[in-house]
Amino acid sequence: MINLLFDPLPECVQVDGVDYPVVTDFRDWIAFADLILDPGISQQNKVAAAMQWYPDARPPDATKALHALKWFFTAEPLLTGRQQRRMSGKSSRPVLSYSQDAAYILGAFRQCYGMDLIRIDYLHYWEFRSLMQALPEDCPLKKRMAYRAADPTRIRDDAERDRVRRIQAEIAIEYECDDEEIADAFL
Numbered sequence: 001m002i003n004l005l006f007d008p009l010p011e012c013v014q015v016d017g018v019d020y021p022v023v024t025d026f027r028d029w030i031a032f033a034d035l036i037l038d039p040g041i042s043q044q045n046k047v048a049a050a051m052q053w054y055p056d057a058r059p060p061d062a063t064k065a066l067h068a069l070k071w072f073f074t075a076e077p078l079l080t081g082r083q084q085r086r087m088s089g090k091s092s093r094p095v096l097s098y099s100q101d102a103a104y105i106l107g108a109f110r111q112c113y114g115m116d117l118i119r120i121d122y123l124h125y126w127e128f129r130s131l132m133q134a135l136p137e138d139c140p141l142k143k144r145m146a147y148r149a150a151d152p153t154r155i156r157d158d159a160e161r162d163r164v165r166r167i168q169a170e171i172a173i174e175y176e177c178d179d180e181e182i183a184d185a186f187l
Contacts, residue, residue, distance in 0.1 A: 002077045009124045013068035015059035022053050022072055026117075026128035029073060030098045075129045095145040096132075097173045104141040105132075112139055144171050 012019040023029075035041065035049055050069055051058050059065035098105070109115040112135055117123070135142050147167045155161040 009126050015064045015068050021056050024124050026123045026125045029125040075126050094173050095148040108139045108141040
């Protein structure tokens with residue numbers, strides 16, 4: 001785990017003890033997720049396209065290069081021990097879609113941080129992930145995520161359970177992949 005208050009954010013990934021620079025802007029990594037989820041792109045073309053996240057030299061071993069990209073994408077060092085255990089355990093349903101929730105992401109960053117994600121020159125992907133995690137629970141994006149994560153079978157009141165199910169159906173994510181599954185999609 002790293003401490004964002006004083007540890008530098010990574011600009012490289014390590015493969016076989018060698019540092020390889022990777023692109024780090026949040027937009028590039030949202031595009032990475034979109035690339036991996038695109039059913040119209042073959043697995044072979046996804047792997048070839050993913051290598052573009054290495055702007056300079058690319059690791060000679062493609063499998064290790066992909067594992068390094070997965071490490072960067074999942075931002076595992078930002079996670080607490082509990083979050084890491086949850087990530088390595090049973091897969092949970094996704095609660096966020098960068099494409100379906102784009103307007104809510106933009107609105108949340110504007111409302112909570114005064115940041116215009118469209119016009120910002122640069123934002124490191126791991127900082128973006130950290131800011132996403134720190135959004136207050138009462139912002140519309142976090143409310144959508146909470147509804148998606150809710151288990152209606154645990155709600156005792158019939159009317160409330162039906163209300164939550166209706167909301168979940170209305171805001172359901174069209175694909176069923178979380179960050180870990182996206183990162184594993186081409187490995």
